[in-house]
Amino acid sequence: MDFKKYYPLIPMFIISVILLAVRLAAPELSQIVSLALFYVALGEAFNIFTGLTLYVCFGYVAFVALGMYGSGLALKYILATSNPPLVTTILFSFAVAGFFAFILALVVGSIGLRLRGAFFAIATVGLSEGLKNFIEGTGIWGGSSGLIIAGDLISSYGHETYVFVSTELADYLMFAVYVLSLLVMFLITKSRFGYGLTALKEDEDVANVMGVNTVRYKLMTFVISAALAGMIGATKMLKDLVIYPPQAFAISYTVEAIVITMLGGLGTVTGPVIGGLVYSILKYMLTVSFPGLQLLILAPVLIAVCVLFPYGIVGWVKRRFRGTLIDYLLV
Amino acid sequence: MTEGKVLKLENIETGYRGVQVLWGVNVDVGPKEIVAVLGPNGAGKTTLMKATMGFLKVWKGSIIFLGRDITKIPSHERVKLGITLVPEGRSIFPNMTVEENLMMGAYMYNIKKDHRVIEMLEVVYNLFPILQERRSQKAGTLSGGQQQMLAIGRALMTNPKILLLDEPTLGLAPKLAGEVLNTVAKLRDELGLSILLVEEKVLLATNIADRIYIMNQGRIEHEFLKEDLTKKEEILQKYIGF
Numbered sequence: 001m002d003f004k005k006y007y008p009l010i011p012m013f014i015i016s017v018i019l020l021a022v023r024l025a026a027p028e029l030s031q032i033v034s035l036a037l038f039y040v041a042l043g044e045a046f047n048i049f050t051g052l053t054l055y056v057c058f059g060y061v062a063f064v065a066l067g068m069y070g071s072g073l074a075l076k077y078i079l080a081t082s083n084p085p086l087v088t089t090i091l092f093s094f095a096v097a098g099f100f101a102f103i104l105a106l107v108v109g110s111i112g113l114r115l116r117g118a119f120f121a122i123a124t125v126g127l128s129e130g131l132k133n134f135i136e137g138t139g140i141w142g143g144s145s146g147l148i149i150a151g152d153l154i155s156s157y158g159h160e161t162y163v164f165v166s167t168e169l170a171d172y173l174m175f176a177v178y179v180l181s182l183l184v185m186f187l188i189t190k191s192r193f194g195y196g197l198t199a200l201k202e203d204e205d206v207a208n209v210m211g212v213n214t215v216r217y218k219l220m221t222f223v224i225s226a227a228l229a230g231m232i233g234a235t236k237m238l239k240d241l242v243i244y245p246p247q248a249f250a251i252s253y254t255v256e257a258i259v260i261t262m263l264g265g266l267g268t269v270t271g272p273v274i275g276g277l278v279y280s281i282l283k284y285m286l287t288v289s290f291p292g293l294q295l296l297i298l299a300p301v302l303i304a305v306c307v308l309f310p311y312g313i314v315g316w317v318k319r320r321f322r323g324t325l326i327d328y329l330l331v
Numbered sequence: 332m333t334e335g336k337v338l339k340l341e342n343i344e345t346g347y348r349g350v351q352v353l354w355g356v357n358v359d360v361g362p363k364e365i366v367a368v369l370g371p372n373g374a375g376k377t378t379l380m381k382a383t384m385g386f387l388k389v390w391k392g393s394i395i396f397l398g399r400d401i402t403k404i405p406s407h408e409r410v411k412l413g414i415t416l417v418p419e420g421r422s423i424f425p426n427m428t429v430e431e432n433l434m435m436g437a438y439m440y441n442i443k444k445d446h447r448v449i450e451m452l453e454v455v456y457n458l459f460p461i462l463q464e465r466r467s468q469k470a471g472t473l474s475g476g477q478q479q480m481l482a483i484g485r486a487l488m489t490n491p492k493i494l495l496l497d498e499p500t501l502g503l504a505p506k507l508a509g510e511v512l513n514t515v516a517k518l519r520d521e522l523g524l525s526i527l528l529v530e531e532k533v534l535l536a537t538n539i540a541d542r543i544y545i546m547n548q549g550r551i552e553h554e555f556l557k558e559d560l561t562k563k564e565e566i567l568q569k570y571i572g573f
Contacts, residue, residue, distance in 0.1 A: 192438075195435065195438065196438060198424075198435075199424070199435050199438065202422075202424050203418075203422045203424075205386060205416075205418050205422070206418060206422050206424075208384075208385075208386070208406040208407055208410070209384060209406065209410055209415050209416045209418070209486065209489070210410065210435060210436055210438045210439070210485075210489060211407050211410040211411055211438055211439035211489060212407055212438060213405070213407045214407070
C-alpha cells in the first residue's frame with residue numbers, strides 16, 4: 001500500500017489540532033473559533049462541488065438553510081413523539097438535514113447539470129430565493145415567523161443540557177463536519193473519480209470521449225457537497241436554536257463561500273481551510289471595530305484575490321515553491 | 332451495405348436549439364478506411380462529428396456502429412464500444428505531463444492492473460517517438476504539431492475501432508499539417524483503424540483518404556470514390572462550389 005499519497009494529511013491534521021486546541025484551551029475565544037469553524041466547513045463543502053468541477057451554484061445557501069430546517073423539524077418531531085438519548089436525537093437530526101439537502105441537490109442537479117458552465121449558475125440563482133419565498137408564502141415549517149427549537153430542547157433535556165448543546169456541542173459538531181468535508185475532498189482528489197473530474201474541469205467534451213459520464217460525475221460532487229452543507233446547517237441550527245427564512249437564506253453565505261474558496265485556492269484541499277481562517281478572523285476583527293460594516297470587506301477581498309492571487313493563497317504558495325516539500329505537502 | 336461497414340450515418344438531421352444544421356446526411360466508413368468529409372466553414376462538419384459522438388441529439392436518422400444502432404447511447408458509452416473523437420483545437424491538458432495526458436486517455440481501464448494500458452502506451456510511443464522523448468514534459472510546452480499528436484495519442488489510449496478527427500491540421504503550418512495527416516495514414520496502415528476525418532485542407536486530405544465526401548450547407552453534395560481521387564481539379568471545383 002502506498003502511504004506516501006496520504007502525507008499531505010499531516011499539515012491538515014496539524015491545523016485541525018490547533019483549531020481544536022484553541023477551542024478547548026481558550027473558552028474566551030470560543031466565539032471567533034466557532035465562526036472560523038463554520039466558514040472553514042462551508043468553504044470546504046462548497047469547494048467539493050465548485051473547486052472540482054468549476055461549476056458555481058448561486059443558490060448554495062439553500063442547502064445550508066434546508067439542513068437547518070431538516071434538523072429543526074427532525075428535532076421537533078423526535079422530541080414530540082419520544083424522549084430518546086441526546087446522541088440519538090442529534091444523529092437523527094443530522095441524518096435528516098443531510099438527506100433534505102441531498103434530495104434538493106439531486107432534483108436541481110439532475111435537471112440543471114445538463115446545462116453547461118455559466119448556464120447552470122444562472123439557472124440556480126433563483127433556487128434559494130424561490131425556496132425562501134415558498135416557505136414564507138405557504139407558511140409551512142413555521143413560515144415567516146420561523147422555527148424555534150429552544151423550548152423543545154429545554155423541556156426534554158433540561159436547561160443545563162440545552163446550554164451545553166448550543167455553546168459547546170455545536171462547536172465540536174462543526175469541527176466534526178469540517179473534518180469530514182476535508183477528508184471527503186482529499187479522498188476524492190486522490191481517487192479515480194477525482195482524475196475523471198480533473199479531465200471534466202479542463203474540458204467536458206474531452207472527458208466525455210475518454211469515457212467519463214460527465215453528467216453523473218457533476219451530479220455526484222453536487223449531492224455530496226450539498227449533503228455536507230446540510231450538515232453544516234444542522235450544526236448551525238443547534239447553535240442558533242432558531243431559524244428565520246431571511247437569515248437562513250441570506251445570499252451573503254453563498255458569496256462568502258465563493259470568497260473563501262477563491263481566497264484559499266479553488267480546487268485545493270487546504271485552500272478553504274486557510275481561506276476560511278483568514279476570512280473569519282478578518283470579519284471578526286471588523287465586526288468588533290466597525291460594527292455593521294463587516295460585509296463590506298467581501299467585495300474588496302474578492303476583487304483583490306481575483307486580480308492578485310487568481311490561484312488563491314495555497315495556489316500561490318504552491319507555485320512559489322514548486323517542486324519542494326511544501327508543494328508536495330500542501331494539496 | 333450495412334454489413335462490413337464500421338460506421339454508418341443514415342439520414343442524419345440535427346442542429347442547435349431549433350436551428351437545423353444537418354439535412355439528411357449519409358456517410359459511411361468501412362474497415363481500415365480513411366473517409367474524409369471536406370467542406371468550407373459552416374458546412375456542418377463539426378456538427379456531424381458532435382452528432383456521431385453523441386454530444387448532440389440526433390433529430391432524425393440513425394447511427395449504426397458495427398451493425399448496432401447507437402443513436403440513443405450516451406457519449407461515454409460510445410467510447411467504450413470503440414468510437415472516439417479528437418476534438419477540434421486539440422484540447423490537451425496543458426498543465427499535465429505528456430504521459431499523464433495519455434494516461435487520462437486510458438481512464439476507462441484500471442490503469443494499475445490492466446496490461447492493455449501498457450500495451451497501448453507502447454503503441455502510442457512507437458507511433459510518436461517524440462512523445463516518449465518528452466513524456467515528463469508539461470503538455471502545454473509542446474509545439475502545435477506535437478500537441479496534435481498527443482491529442483491523437485490520448486484518443487488511441489481508449490483503444491478505439493474508429494477514430495473521428497475534427498480538423499487535426501487546424502492552425503498548423505503546411506509542412507506540419509502534412510506530417511500530421513501522414514501519421515493519420517499510419518493509423519490505418521499499421522493499426523488497422525477506420526478513420527472519419529473532417530478537413531478544410533482539400534489537397535492534403537485527398538493524399539491520404541480512401542474516399543471523400545464534399546459537404547456544403549448541411550448536405551453531402553458529392554462523393555468521390557477511391558478511383559476518382561486523382562481528379563483533384565474536379566474535387567476542388569466541387570469543393571468551391573462550381
